[in-house]
Amino acid sequence: MTDRELALALYRRMYLLRTFDQAGAAAYGRKEIHGTYRGSRGQEAIPVGVCAALNDGDFVFPSLRGVGDSLARGTDPRLLMAELFGKRTGLVGGRGGSLHFADVAHGVLGVFAVLTANVPLATGAALAARVANTGATAVAFFGDRATNEGVFHESLNTAALLKLPVLYVGINNAPQDADTSLGEHTAAESMAALASVHGIAAETVDGTDVLTVHARAAAAVDLIRKGGGPIFLECRCFPLDEPSRAEMDAWKEEMRRAGQYTSMLAFKKSKIGTVDLEPPAHWLLGDPLRKLEQHVLSHELAAETDLAAIRADVQREIERAVAFARDSAEPDASSAAVGVFAGV
Numbered sequence: 001m002t003d004r005e006l007a008l009a010l011y012r013r014m015y016l017l018r019t020f021d022q023a024g025a026a027a028y029g030r031k032e033i034h035g036t037y038r039g040s041r042g043q044e045a046i047p048v049g050v051c052a053a054l055n056d057g058d059f060v061f062p063s064l065r066g067v068g069d070s071l072a073r074g075t076d077p078r079l080l081m082a083e084l085f086g087k088r089t090g091l092v093g094g095r096g097g098s099l100h101f102a103d104v105a106h107g108v109l110g111v112f113a114v115l116t117a118n119v120p121l122a123t124g125a126a127l128a129a130r131v132a133n134t135g136a137t138a139v140a141f142f143g144d145r146a147t148n149e150g151v152f153h154e155s156l157n158t159a160a161l162l163k164l165p166v167l168y169v170g171i172n173n174a175p176q177d178a179d180t181s182l183g184e185h186t187a188a189e190s191m192a193a194l195a196s197v198h199g200i201a202a203e204t205v206d207g208t209d210v211l212t213v214h215a216r217a218a219a220a221v222d223l224i225r226k227g228g229g230p231i232f233l234e235c236r237c238f239p240l241d242e243p244s245r246a247e248m249d250a251w252k253e254e255m256r257r258a259g260q261y262t263s264m265l266a267f268k269k270s271k272i273g274t275v276d277l278e279p280p281a282h283w284l285l286g287d288p289l290r291k292l293e294q295h296v297l298s299h300e301l302a303a304e305t306d307l308a309a310i311r312a313d314v315q316r317e318i319e320r321a322v323a324f325a326r327d328s329a330e331p332d333a334s335s336a337a338v339g340v341f342a343g344v
């Protein structure tokens, strides 16, 4: 693949995640999406860069922002949007929504609402690949707060001990202005430091630069495939998105009942301190899409018209996904137990 082909493929995929997020948030606002919607604006470079380094048979265990991770792996936006709309045509028949779906055809073995649950499962999938000698690599995506669950350390210890073929991708979007990146909730100064104590090779990369993420992930996966054992990639980025739409609504309601609700901005500041309604201007410099656009144009890999054509194409694809989801049938109530009980 030439530099131009790689850059444009990564751009298309990142723009797909961004556009899907915008459509998903809008549909949540119109109450077409039930439950919640958790976007990943500003983190697109991480799953897109990593997934572009994987083979077909590899497994992906997304983070709680699994919509983006799954799209990065190749999930059909129509089936995913239909899932979020709770429709029969959705990935898991409309039963799961944004926090409980899988796309086995693309090796996405499950998104789980329980923080860090995907880390031991990815480790187990890596063990299964080792036992069955399939050559597959398992990847787990998780945020910085996921490292405070005990099972995170049990998993990393096991993977290191058994030299399992697993790539841990830590998405560090903790406020970047703090003296230490994890200072708000963890005394360790980085996610990479937490992996190192388990004897796992770990590095911290700029998670807003998709070309760097892709290159480092490709190098890591290459070593893993050669039997070198697990690798940990800490990807730093800016929190451009909200915790989740439903959490925001719940907190707003809580504030209103307490008679303290003044404005969305004040509310959000009081709840999550450092994250404003709109990210500070300098954070936007860390927008992975803008970064790649600048790279492509300054290195003359493509013209602005090429990028505009990709954006228009993706916009149409997402419009079709929303229309597909809206037009799809509701699930049949009699099928509610399908996939819930063994043999049904």
Ligand SMILES: Cc1ncc(C[n+]2csc(CCOP(=O)(O)OP(=O)(O)O)c2C)c(N)n1
Residues within 6 Å of the ligand: 064, 065, 113, 114, 115, 142, 143, 144, 145, 146, 173, 243
């Ligand atoms: C076991 C468990 N505890 C708590 C929660 C509630 N929860 C959902 S997201 C979240 C924080 C996630 O932070 P991080 O891993 O940094 O991801 P980010 O939101 O920054 O992408 C928590 C505590 C949960 N889902 N599961």
Ligand SMILES: [Mg+2]
Residues within 6 Å of the ligand: 143, 144, 145, 171, 172, 173, 174
């Ligand atoms: Mg985080």
